[in-house]
Amino acid sequence: MNDRPLVLNEASSFRVNRATLVEPEILDLERQRIFDVCWIYVGHESELRSPGDFRTRVVCGRPVIFCRDSGNAVRVFLNTCRHRGAMVCREAEGNAKIYTCFYHGWSYDRDGRLDGVPGEKDYPQSFSKSDYGLMQPPHVESYRGFVFLNFDPQADPLAEYLAGAKEYIDLVIDQSPSGQMEVIQGTQDYDIRANWKLLVENSFDDYHLLTTHSTWLDYLKNAGVKMQRPDRDHLLPSHGVGKALGNGHATTDNANFRGRPVAKWIPVYGEAAKPEIERIRAELVARLGEARAARVADTNRNLIIFPNLLLADGSSVTIRTFDPLAPDRMRVRAWALGPKEETTAARAIRLDAFLTFYGPGGLATPDDVEALEMVQAGVAATHREVPWSVMSRGMGKTGDQLNSDELHLRAFWLQWDKLMRGEPRAAR
Amino acid sequence: MRKRPPGRATAAKITRAEVEELLFHEAALLDDWRLDDWLALLTGDARYEVPSNDRPDADPENTLFTIADDIDRIRGRVTRLKDKNAHAEFPRSRTRHMISNVRIVGRNGSEMSVEANFVVYRFRRDQGVREYVGRYRYLLRVERDGLKIARRRAVLDAMELGSMGLVSFIL
Numbered sequence: 019m020n021d022r023p024l025v026l027n028e029a030s031s032f033r034v035n036r037a038t039l040v041e042p043e044i045l046d047l048e049r050q051r052i053f054d055v056c057w058i059y060v061g062h063e064s065e066l067r068s069p070g071d072f073r074t075r076v077v078c079g080r081p082v083i084f085c086r087d088s089g090n091a092v093r094v095f096l097n098t099c100r101h102r103g104a105m106v107c108r109e110a111e112g113n114a115k116i117y118t119c120f121y122h123g124w125s126y127d128r129d130g131r132l133d134g135v136p137g138e139k140d141y142p143q144s145f146s147k148s149d150y151g152l153m154q155p156p157h158v159e160s161y162r163g164f165v166f167l168n169f170d171p172q173a174d175p176l177a178e179y180l181a182g183a184k185e186y187i188d189l190v191i192d193q194s195p196s197g198q199m200e201v202i203q204g205t206q207d208y209d210i211r212a213n214w215k216l217l218v219e220n221s222f223d224d225y226h227l228l229t230t231h232s233t234w235l236d237y238l239k240n241a242g243v244k245m246q247r248p249d250r251d252h253l254l255p256s257h258g259v260g261k262a263l264g265n266g267h268a269t270t271d272n273a274n275f276r277g278r279p280v281a282k283w284i285p286v287y288g289e290a291a292k293p294e295i296e297r298i299r300a301e302l303v304a305r306l307g308e309a310r311a312a313r314v315a316d317t318n319r320n321l322i323i324f325p326n327l328l329l330a331d332g333s334s335v336t337i338r339t340f341d342p343l344a345p346d347r348m349r350v351r352a353w354a355l356g357p358k359e360e361t362t363a364a365r366a367i368r369l370d371a372f373l374t375f376y377g378p379g380g381l382a383t384p385d386d387v388e389a390l391e392m393v394q395a396g397v398a399a400t401h402r403e404v405p406w407s408v409m410s411r412g413m414g415k416t417g418d419q420l421n422s423d424e425l426h427l428r429a430f431w432l433q434w435d436k437l438m439r440g441e442p443r444a445a446r
Numbered sequence: 447m448r449k450r451p452p453g454r455a456t457a458a459k460i461t462r463a464e465v466e467e468l469l470f471h472e473a474a475l476l477d478d479w480r481l482d483d484w485l486a487l488l489t490g491d492a493r494y495e496v497p498s499n500d501r502p503d504a505d506p507e508n509t510l511f512t513i514a515d516d517i518d519r520i521r522g523r524v525t526r527l528k529d530k531n532a533h534a535e536f537p538r539s540r541t542r543h544m545i546s547n548v549r550i551v552g553r554n555g556s557e558m559s560v561e562a563n564f565v566v567y568r569f570r571r572d573q574g575v576r577e578y579v580g581r582y583r584y585l586l587r588v589e590r591d592g593l594k595i596a597r598r599r600a601v602l603d604a605m606e607l608g609s610m611g612l613v614s615f616i617l
Contacts, residue, residue, distance in 0.1 A: 110500065110605070204498035204510030207606035211573075230533065233526040240522065349608070354510040366507040370514065378607055379496055379513035381526055384534035384614035 025435035032409045032428050036401035039213040039394065044438075045345045051437050052325050053078045057159075057166040057179050059327040059339045060084050063092055064163060064200035064358070070113045070128050074105075076341065076349075078169060083107050083117065083152070087129045092160065094167050095130050095152040106152070117152070126152050162191050163199060164337075182263030186271075186321045190331050192314045193280040194357035195301060201337065202369065206352040208378045210340075212390035214326060214348040217340050218430055220386050221328040222270045222320040224421040225411060227254060230389050234375060234382040238276065242285035245275060258318075258421035260412070266324030266433025268426035274316050276333055276375075279368040280357070281315045286374060287367055294363045322426070324433055334372035346394050352377060455588040457558040465560050465586065466548050468593055473543035476616050481524045484616070488595050489587055492517050495599040496613055502601045512613050527615070534614035540569040541615055545582070557596065560584040564600070566617060568610075576610050578617055579603050 024035040024044075038044055060077050061084045072085035074097060081097040083106075097105045099119040106119040106126060116133060118125040125134040130152035135141070157168040159176035161184065166176055177184070191197055210217065220226070228235070239245055246255045258272020277284030281299035283292050302311040321329045328338040338352040356368050375382040397404075409431065412423025419425035468487070475484040496513040497504055506514035515523060526532045544565045552559035566578040578600075585597035600617045604610065 202508070202510050204501045204504060205606075206498060206510065206512060207500070207608065208611055209607075209609050210611065232531045233529050236529070237522045237526060240525065241518070362507065369506060369508070369510055372510065373514055374519070377510075377512060378611065379511075379613040381519075381523065384612045385532070387612055388534040 030414045033406040036397040055170040060165045062201045073111045094158045100150040181265045183267040198358040200358045202354040206377045212394040214342040216390045231382045253422045259418045260426035262429035268429040269321040270421040272421045333375040455556040493597045542567045556588045
């Protein structure tokens with residue numbers, strides 16, 4: 019690993035070795051050097067309302083209980099009994115007074131303390147229940163409702179880790195008059211037969227839009243959405259940039275051309291939706307002023323939080339996270355996010371707009387999935403003969419790095435390479 | 447089908463055999479990718495829905511679905527699927543819709559509610575079969591030119607889409 023360069027960053031050429039998408043040893047090392055030291059997304063605070071609410075998830079490959087404790091604080095417990103290891107919570111979601119392992123009956127309270135041990139008197143005198151609470155990751159922190167965990171005891175604080183990504187998270191949150199966004203019920207949970215890093219690239223790669231998503235663009239055009247012809251030097255209907263935000267986080271940031279529930283009406287929404295979108299727009303301007311309102315409403319931003327979280331503020335807002343199951347397979351989970359105080363009508367527009375593009379039944383995401391699976395099928399058996407993928411778009415150019423360039427993809431891969439080389443902590 | 451007096455369309459006399467004929471015909475059209483002919487089975491206000499696996503009984507106005515199409519998007523979906531640039535379905539999957547346990551569960555004027563079990567097998571490239579198992583909930587309506595589909599909701603039994611991957615064809 020250390021003696022074999024996998025990312026080649028030269029003056030006018032950036033290349034990634036395709037072994038990174040294929041080899042099991044690389045995934046093993048990624049688990050240690052990336053997933054076990056980075057802040058990894060668990061869920062959103064709005065998914066848990068009251069003390070005892072829980073959702074079980076797999077995060078960083080570990081089964082966890084994402085929950086609120088007796089004081090209503092958000093907690094994350096490893097979902098394994100301290101006695102002999104069985105998962106103590108077997109439901110996807112609910113509200114628990116206690117978590118009881120059904121195997122031998124050990125039970126834990128909402129704060130993770132071991133509460134009940136059948137036949138406790140038969141343990142030696144040195145046995146103390148206080149030694150056997152549910153285990154927790156070393157760090158759990160949240161930023162504006164987004165909850166992350168970190169398995170590295172020496173991790174930097176989340177706010178520091180997020181670096182320049184915070185500004186872009188804030189832009190999403192500003193959609194809500196009260197600054198509170200909520201996850202809307204309904205989870206899209208599906209596998210892609212491809213390496214997880216391909217979805218990082220794809221999630222904010224705007225170079226592929228015209229070819230991969232021509233049928234989606236046709237759908238918008240047929241519905242009456244006016245699409246501008248690209249300016250000179252542009253591939254896409256509007257100007258946009260790609261930006262590195264530090265620590266491997268990066269984003270696209272472009273003028274909207276696809277309609278937005280907050281707040282740019284397009285014919286796809288139907289005439290009846292117009293007044294509601296205008297009302298949302300007016301509230302935004304009154305609260306934030308023209309400039310900031312335009313920033314929130316008239317730009318699309320696909321933000322990657324390193325390593326595996328996408329916050330896409332495009333046709334609608336989606337949270338998407340993805341975990342490797344094998345070098346050539348990942349599990350994707352995606353949700354829709356909306357302002358807490360959104361009206362019933364606005365919520366319906368938001369969800370409908372979401373489905374025009376996103377998800378396993380959307381009019382665009384399936385073609386992304388096909389592209390990723392075609393990459394995986396293409397490289398799996400040929401990466402020794404054809405070792406390098408090219409990611410040089412925009413290099414050596416003066417002026418903006420466009421969203422159809424690859425600067426933001428390179429930012430991800432440079433951080434990946436740095437962590438995988440195992441450079442000492444101070445250098446990270 | 448028997449001719450019905452105009453203006454007094456009623457579903458009262460529709461038999462299960464007639465319903466099955468419609469559903470089996472629809473399945474055959476979908477498996478043959480005769481999507482324009484399939485559109486002709488739908489009412490002018492038809493909906494096609496696939497709920498998220500963790501909210502099978504929800505309302506698409508307040509819940510994220512996998513698919514929640516009104517007739518305009520159904521038509522847009524068909525236009526897309528007929529285009530070679532609908533990459534997720536090019537080359538097209540081969541599918542086989544199996545329908546059973548057809549039941550008429552309600553009648554109301556010209557409309558009737560129907561449920562049926564389904565297994566849809568999907569074959570794609572050299573990959574193993576993907577099985578989509580669940581229940582259809584139909585709202586059928588008697589119109590001037592016969593029994594039509596006003597709503598079809600395909601509710602999947604699996605806890606998550608998981609290895610099924612996409613619902614890029616018409617389920």
